[in-house]
Amino acid sequence: MSTKFSKEDLKNPDQVTKTLREGFVWTTTHSKIVITAVFAFIVIGAGVSLMNYFSSKKETETQGKYFSLEKAYTEKKRGFDEALRAEVTAAAAKDKKTAPVVDPSKKPTGDVQKDYGTVITGFESLLNDSPKTTAGQMAALNLSDIYLSYKMHDQALASLNKVEAGLNKSDLTSGLVWMQMGNVLADKGDCKSAIAKWDVIVSSKSFSYAHDEAKLRQGLCYESLNDAAKAEQLYTEVAKNADSQTADSASTREAAKYLRLLKAKKNL
Secondary structure, rough: OOOOHOOOOHOOOHHHHHOOOOOOOOOOOOOOOOOOOOOHHHHHHHHHHHHHHHHHHHHHHHHHHHHHHHHHHHHHHHHHHHHHHHHHHHHOOOOOOOOOOOHHHHOOOHHHHHHHHHHHHHHHHHHHOOOOHHHHHHHHHHHHHHHHHHOOEEEEEEHHHHHHHOOOOOOOHHHHHHHHHHHHHHHHHHHHHHHHHHHHOOOOOOHHHHHHHHHHHHHHHHHHOHHHHHHHHHHHHHHHHHHHOOOOHHHEEEHHHHHHHHHHHHHH
């Protein structure tokens, strides 16, 4: 976040919440299968081993499908981004003769099905078949990003809701899903529900890497809910965390900035 605030921003609290939506970069981790063989319980041990084998096998298969879908999505999105950049460059060019020519067929149409229909179908199929796998969770994250870019908040949230039952408080991908759920809800205007999702992250030591970001977003939401005291508390906590080994430097800088802004509003 790098938003600069003007005098108008001080008069309009809604300007602050515009920073709630940001893209996220995530990675996947392969599940670790641990099999404990106890001779006295050989039958149970064999059953657990078999279950874990099939679980690992399914995860591997779904991740293979996911990466294929992700590649198609990335290539399509890159093509749209390049076409839009070329359009901006062409519009700004002083010499129209040397300006890049933009092929209209390479630009997004604004219709999500026309633009990403096959990609959406693939992600949804994977998500519906394997909602409790890492690949399924990542498919949900990608779907939510696609839908958000078209302001389709309900569809974005529906995709994430499908995987929530399989989330846990020690897995990286789970933390990203809860963070994204908060983002969607906040962007939708439901800050109370968004704060609850970010609370899951803040309350887990495993998600310490995201504590500052979650608290910062909670602070922004509390401001939109006119709870300046709670917002100030959260901004202060994040800003003071600057020297911590787990601190998010971007979040601590933004927290300090929003804290100054909040105090400036009080003095108006």
